[in-house]
Amino acid sequence: MSKALVIFFLGVLSLSSFAQGGPCPVATSTQTSTIPSRSGDLICLVPQVYGGGGLVGTDHGGPLDPTNAFGHTVHFRASSLAGFNPLNAEIGTQLSQLPFASPASGFIFTFNPSLGVVSQQVGNFGPILTERAETVGRHKLFVGMSYQYFNFDKVDGVDLTSFNAVFTHEDESDLCSVPSPPSFLECGSDGKPRFQHDIINTQNRIDLKVHQVTLVSTFGVTNRLDLSVAIPILDVRMSMSSNANITSFETRCCIHRFSAVNPDIPAHELFFSTSKAIFFNNNSASGIGDVVFRGKFEALKREKAGLAAGLDVRFPTGDEENFLGSGTYGIRPFAVFSYTGRISPHASIGYQINGNSILAGDITQNLDAHLPNVITYSAGADAGVTRRLSFSVDFLGQTLQNARKISATTYTDSFVNVTQPNIKTTGATVNQASIAVGGKVNPLAKLLLTANVLFRVNDAGLHSKPVPLVGVSYTF
Secondary structure, eight states: OHHHHHHHHHHHHTTOOOOOOOOOOOOOTTOOSOOOOOOSSGGGTTTTTTOTTOSSBGGGTSSBOGGGTTTOOSTTHHHHHHHHHHHHHHHHHHHTTOOOOOOOOSOOEEEETTTTEEEEOOSOOOOSSSOOSOOOOTTOEEEEEEEEEEEEEEETTEETTSEEEEEEOOOOGGGTSSSSOOTTOOBOTTSSBGGGGOEEEEEEEEEEEEEEEEEEEEEESSSSEEEEEEEEEEEEEEEEEEEEEEEOOOSSSOOOOBOSOOTTTTTSEEEEETTEEEEEEEEEEEEEOOEEEEEEEEEEEOSSEEEEEEEEEEEOOSOGGGTSSOSSOEEEEEEEEEEOSSEEEEEEEEEEEEOEEEEEEETTTTEEEEOOOEEEEEEEEEEEEETTEEEEEEEEEEEEEEEEEEEEEEEEETTTTEEEEEEEEEEEEEEEEEEEEEEEEEEETTEEEEEEEEEEOSOOSEEESOEEEEEEEEEO
């Protein structure tokens, strides 16, 4: 059986597929002959909501009218990318950290020296999303499958279904600093062209849902050593709409307007007027996520208590450009303590070390950055109600170090007396906390049915509505 398990592990490794795509297409001031098209990758969905080239002219793959701006059509690009790229990166980064059912067997088998046989421990069926120190037992095999549904509604307390972002014009003050500015150019008393104060105010909505099926297996190499594998399979569905309004202060030249002649019409834009339009983009992706292999050794084994040390190794088998994986390897050493009985408390702590990934970088420049390292910790208890029914309650926490954080702010331009709600990005430590409540029932033999609900208790990071889980497992 151990040989079969090794062959199974090698087979999973052969499924690894590392996305090799380039950055999302973006418009540049010199790009005039080729109009960028929208990418089909989810990582490009938010930056390209206004078109393949971003918030630029139609001659560069965007929605602005180039005939009214005298070639002045790419100058909202930097602001829109600076506003949306960090949001996109935070979503992608934290999607790669989704919890899934632990490969921990509900049945524990130990050698009984008084009887001289291997017998099943009686008490409860163990945790669901967390871990316990006990191993499954020598040459025992545990297999399971679970399903979870994530419906994300916030990021750092900002409502994903309704948030504002203001995009500003790039600096063009040098046009007014020459001795004799062109007569058609309107320069303000601040020494800047008046069109530089133009803004595009947007109200946005992002819908993000994830269906996750996780296949898990644990094999007891010895009475103290387990080897496990977890294979997540994800279906990610994402859409975005942006209600955009141009506020223009220019009266002579370079008037920014939306164009009714957009290559993406009618698929991705509702044109209302030269100053108002609604843009939308949607896509989905499904496939294998990042496969995690685990080794766990019960270093301290007492009659009722146990202390184990383990190591998770995550392989980047998921396509990070479609939010199916992290795009980098990760290792997580961890320790777990548990007490065995009718009521069994347990606690764990771990530290996940990640590499570089495009999810944490700049997709428009194809630049990787370090995916935040994560401190994980949990505590809870399992209680056996009857021989065939047990309940679990767990606290799960994770701290993302040096992660991006979105917050609501206000954009103000005192020169033209404009104030609008906006978002900003900072670097911060993100502490996420959740409570999981669930149970396991044993209808027959070594079959277990599992149900669980995960509740977030704070708004840090990417926040989901309550996450249901159902699962089935068997121990051979």
